[in-house]
Amino acid sequence: MTSPSAPQPSPGPARPAPAISVTGLRKTYGSHAAVDGLDLHVETGEIFALLGPNGAGKTTTVEILEGFRVPDSGTVRVLGEDPASADRAWRSRIGVVMQDSRDTPELSVAELVHHVATYYPSPRDPDEVIDVVGLRAKAGTRARQLSGGQRRRLDVALGIVGNPELLFLDEPTTGFDPQARRSFWELVLSLREGGTTILLTTHYLDEAAHLADRAAVVQDGRVVALGAPDELGGVQARLPVVHWESGGQAHAERTSHPTALVARLAAEVPLVDGEVPGLRVERPSLEDVYLSLIGDTAARAAHAGDPGDHAVTTTSNTSTAAGTAASAPIARLETKP
Numbered sequence: 001m002t003s004p005s006a007p008q009p010s011p012g013p014a015r016p017a018p019a020i021s022v023t024g025l026r027k028t029y030g031s032h033a034a035v036d037g038l039d040l041h042v043e044t045g046e047i048f049a050l051l052g053p054n055g056a057g058k059t060t061t062v063e064i065l066e067g068f069r070v071p072d073s074g075t076v077r078v079l080g081e082d083p084a085s086a087d088r089a090w091r092s093r094i095g096v097v098m099q100d101s102r103d104t105p106e107l108s109v110a111e112l113v114h115h116v117a118t119y120y121p122s123p124r125d126p127d128e129v130i131d132v133v134g135l136r137a138k139a140g141t142r143a144r145q146l147s148g149g150q151r152r153r154l155d156v157a158l159g160i161v162g163n164p165e166l167l168f169l170d171e172p173t174t175g176f177d178p179q180a181r182r183s184f185w186e187l188v189l190s191l192r193e194g195g196t197t198i199l200l201t202t203h204y205l206d207e208a209a210h211l212a213d214r215a216a217v218v219q220d221g222r223v224v225a226l227g228a229p230d231e232l233g234g235v236q237a238r239l240p241v242v243h244w245e246s247g248g249q250a251h252a253e254r255t256s257h258p259t260a261l262v263a264r265l266a267a268e269v270p271l272v273d274g275e276v277p278g279l280r281v282e283r284p285s286l287e288d289v290y291l292s293l294i295g296d297t298a299a300r301a302a303h304a305g306d307p308g309d310h311a312v313t314t315t316s317n318t319s320t321a322a323g324t325a326a327s328a329p330i331a332r333l334e335t336k337p
Contacts, residue, residue: 016044017080019166019197020065025074026221027060034060035071036221047188047198049208049229052218053294058201059170061218065199066096066168079166092120095164095196097155099171105144109135112143113157120162133157133187149180153187160191167191169200173207185210205287217293225293233289244269245278 020042027035035057042048052058063069064076067083067090076082081090104112113130117123130139133153138146143154152172159167169188173181181204188211192198202208208215209229217225217232225232239254242261246269255261258281265276284292 018042018077019044019079020048020199021075021077022061022065023075025061025064025076026072027057027064027069028072033221035064038074038218038222040216040223042197042199043214044197045192045195046213047192047200047211049212049215050199050201050218051205051208051215051290056218056294057221058218062168062170062199062201066094067091089121092122092162093165095159095162095167097159097167097169097172099174106142108140108142109146109154109157110139112154113161116158117161122163123161124163126161129157129161132160132190134183148175149177149184152176152180152184156184156187160196164196166197166199169198171202172200173202173204181207205285205290209286217290219294229286232286233293237289237292238284241282241284243278243280243282244276246270250278 018041020040022038022040025035025038025040026033038057038061040061050058050062060069064071065078065083067078067086070084076084078086079090079093083090107115109130110126113126117126117129127139130136133156135150135153135157138150143151146154152175156169156172159169172188173184176184185207188198188200200208200211212229214227215229215232216223230238236254239256240258241252241254242258242265243250243252244265245251253261262276262279262281265279269276271277
């Protein structure tokens with residue numbers, strides 16, 4: 001007699017397809033490869049940050065994803081379709097907030113949002129969108145009379161009024177004061193909670209750390225690191241760094257046992273007023289990890305007077321202890337005026 005087969009577990013809910021799937025993407029301009037074999041996958045419902053120095057290939061990549069540029073090779077799928085050949089129905093499913101837009105300055109906030117809503121088959125309620133972005137008090141104000149932060153909120157209103165499944169945000173808080181940036185972050189998070197997938201490009205590392213579920217660092221047209229913001233670079237890059245001075249020189253060492261290293265230094269280094277000179281322990285921030293990942297590319301751009309948003313300065317560190325991992329340069333990101 002054949003025994004009855006064991007009951008099979010019922011399958012769980014199907015995982016949604018990625019909002020963005022890119023494999024082997026390549027785009028060249030003359031002899032320059034702006035994008036050179038880039039792979040990228042953005043899950044539905046997440047905030048994904050695309051990081052990298054100016055000239056790394058971020059803008060070209062995003063413009064290909066938005067359907068504004070055609071790749072030379074590679075496979076690109078955005079919401080299941082190839083953006084290069086997607087139709088108007090596909091375009092109605094995405095929202096784009098460019099870095100700077102100053103069109104139709106004589107129209108009011110309400111006029112602009114209501115007008116743009118007519119382009120979409122199933123838009124959100126324009127008045128509700130104005131409320132969501134915090135512009136109810138400015139609904140009758142002309143666009144040219146808005147402050148920089150208010151104009152950026154209007155840009156977002158125009159990007160989301162079509163009720164997009166996927167929203168592209170390009171440097172959304174450039175020029176914001178700290179309070180405006182924080183308010184904007186809360187708006188972005190609320191959009192994610194409402195089910196919108198967001199691809200964010202930003203030079204502000206604290207912004208990526210606060211908003212993104214995952215991030216990719218792009219350099220020379222390729223993804224060089226991928227993961228949650230607090231995991232980029234791997235465990236080694238997150239090790240604490242102990243700094244001290246000895247013999248008139250500054251030293252720094254990465255270690256998984258900072259307390260033991262400090263105790264050894266206290267016994268070996270000549271003390272000043274009972275303290276190890278210049279002693280401090282720092283845990284690398286996302287900014288530090290990012291700068292170590294992009295390495296000399298950003299330093300060369302800064303040295304050459306790159307017209308981008310940021311310059312990089314690096315302090316030299318010397319490790320004197322044997323048997324420990326080499327210490328990567330510790331750096332700071334400085335914003336140009």
